[in-house]
Amino acid sequence: MMKILQKAPKNGLHGNLTVPGDKSISHRALMIGAISEGKTVIEHFLCGEDCLSTMKALQDLGVKIVRNGSHVEVEGVGQTGFKQPEKPLDMGNSGTTTRLMMGLLAGQNLDAKMEGDSSLSKRPMKRVSEPLKKFGAKVELSDQGTLPAVVHGKKLHEATIKMDVASAQVKSALIFAALYADGTSTIVEKLPTRDHTEIMLRAFGADVKTAEDGVTISVSGKPRLKGRKVVVPSDISSAAFFIAAAALIPGSETTFENVSLNPTRTGILHVLCKMGGNVSIVPDPNESGEQSGTIRVKYAPLRAIELAEEDVPSIIDELPLVAMLAASADGTSKITGAAELRVKETDRIAVTVQELRKFGVEIEELEDGMIIKGRENWNVQTQKLDSHGDHRIGMMDAIAALKADCEMELENEAAIDISYPTFFSDLEKITGGVKND
Numbered sequence: 001m002m003k004i005l006q007k008a009p010k011n012g013l014h015g016n017l018t019v020p021g022d023k024s025i026s027h028r029a030l031m032i033g034a035i036s037e038g039k040t041v042i043e044h045f046l047c048g049e050d051c052l053s054t055m056k057a058l059q060d061l062g063v064k065i066v067r068n069g070s071h072v073e074v075e076g077v078g079q080t081g082f083k084q085p086e087k088p089l090d091m092g093n094s095g096t097t098t099r100l101m102m103g104l105l106a107g108q109n110l111d112a113k114m115e116g117d118s119s120l121s122k123r124p125m126k127r128v129s130e131p132l133k134k135f136g137a138k139v140e141l142s143d144q145g146t147l148p149a150v151v152h153g154k155k156l157h158e159a160t161i162k163m164d165v166a167s168a169q170v171k172s173a174l175i176f177a178a179l180y181a182d183g184t185s186t187i188v189e190k191l192p193t194r195d196h197t198e199i200m201l202r203a204f205g206a207d208v209k210t211a212e213d214g215v216t217i218s219v220s221g222k223p224r225l226k227g228r229k230v231v232v233p234s235d236i237s238s239a240a241f242f243i244a245a246a247a248l249i250p251g252s253e254t255t256f257e258n259v260s261l262n263p264t265r266t267g268i269l270h271v272l273c274k275m276g277g278n279v280s281i282v283p284d285p286n287e288s289g290e291q292s293g294t295i296r297v298k299y300a301p302l303r304a305i306e307l308a309e310e311d312v313p314s315i316i317d318e319l320p321l322v323a324m325l326a327a328s329a330d331g332t333s334k335i336t337g338a339a340e341l342r343v344k345e346t347d348r349i350a351v352t353v354q355e356l357r358k359f360g361v362e363i364e365e366l367e368d369g370m371i372i373k374g375r376e377n378w379n380v381q382t383q384k385l386d387s388h389g390d391h392r393i394g395m396m397d398a399i400a401a402l403k404a405d406c407e408m409e410l411e412n413e414a415a416i417d418i419s420y421p422t423f424f425s426d427l428e429k430i431t432g433g434v435k436n437d
């Protein structure tokens with residue numbers, strides 16, 4: 001499949017958008033709702049394919065879930081209420097589904113096989129199965145440390161774990177396992193990562209504490225979780241594409257409402273401000289523990305930036321976009337400490353470099369990052385872009401194409417449905433669907 005991408009309208013991008021619900025929070029609302037007692041109602045749920053993979057897997061484990069658009073109702077089965085699945089659980093393309101479910105299933109009374117698509121089946125899973133062993137869990141992986149996996153449910157005991165990878169997915173799997181252990185477990189992160197699991201578990205009644213150092217989390221086992229209402233804020237990682245578009249295209253001014261402003265996710269806003277971007281933020285009243293607010297972005301010329309390992313977790317999924325912005329900034333930018341990008345849906349360092357070079361961008365691949373020479377005008381080398389089956393790369397391509405001086409073509413655009421099925425209609429809303437020539 002192929003999609004034609006238009007360049008930006010001459011007066012830039014304008015308008016007000018409410019982008020879909022946060023992917024990370026939608027996954028967690030389903031999972032935590034499923035192991036709670038009573039009903040959980042989720043509003044503004046993300047109907048992207050990844051979250052639907054979580055929904056389907058939970059249904060295959062005997063959880064009743066009814067979805068009507070972005071309104072979802074989950075009948076919680078309690079902490080150990082999952083049923084033995086009759087067939088392998090299909091994780092689709094979703095790393096979050098796979099890794100979080102490993103923690104959620106480790107203490108259940110069942111054996112579950114997990115399978116994924118060809119991209120997911122290459123991604124590393126030992127980072128979850130190894131630390132889970134400390135709770136007494138048993139997760140079998142392929143010889144390569146990948147899917148397919150079999151989780152053999154066990155009786156779990158408390159553990160203290162020092163993580164060696166900065167990953168919210170691994171942390172969340174360990175927190176879920178700790179819910180099934182007797183006593184209090186401690187998890188120490190390498191760097192602070194997104195804390196949606198901790199925030200939501202507290203709201204559902206669990207005793208989960210984060211120490212002042214921001215990296216030590218203690219979890220009391222066997223809590224009583226009670227179903228509740230979850231209103232999912234808009235996904236800053238989705239809004240980021242249009243935030244970047246407004247920052248890239250002269251004349252633009254766009255507003256995004258009700259976007260997640262959880263400080264573990266707002267790296268893109270800090271980076272854009274550091275680059276000289278014109279960004280203003282108005283926070284919403286905070287009722288749920290998850291912060292949100294309105295973001296307004298106006299075009300402004302950008303300057304180069306340097307990012308290192310400690311900057312990476314709060315901007316992990318936005319780094320391809322940052323590379324694209326850097327390609328338009330004044331000066332040479334450098335991103336390091338981002339080797340995690342190589343084990344996402346694609347090798348996002350290699351693929352970002354490959355795609356941006358098609359616009360004539362001077363960009364160099366490092367083992368753990370990229371060096372990008374910014375320039376005001378790009379020089380398209382080929383009109384044929386490719387998502388490589390990676391939603392975030394496909395969307396980066398579509399935003400970069402706004403700056404090109406000709407129409408571009410995007411192969412494998414369907415991948416975008418993973419996290420943002422309404423991406424192209426939202427893009428049309430702020431470009432006015434305008435054809436220039």
Ligand SMILES: O=C(O)C1=C[C@@H](OP(=O)(O)O)[C@@H](O)[C@H](O)C1
Nearest residue numbers: 024096166167168169170316317
């Ligand atoms: O916990 C989550 O919801 C996520 C964590 C991040 O992955 P890692 O934990 O592998 O960094 C991120 O890239 C992914 O899109 C979603």
Ligand SMILES: C=C(OP(=O)(O)O)C(=O)O
Nearest residue numbers: 093094095096317344392
């Ligand atoms: C890395 C991502 O997701 P996941 O790990 O859940 O596949 C992403 O959405 O960019």
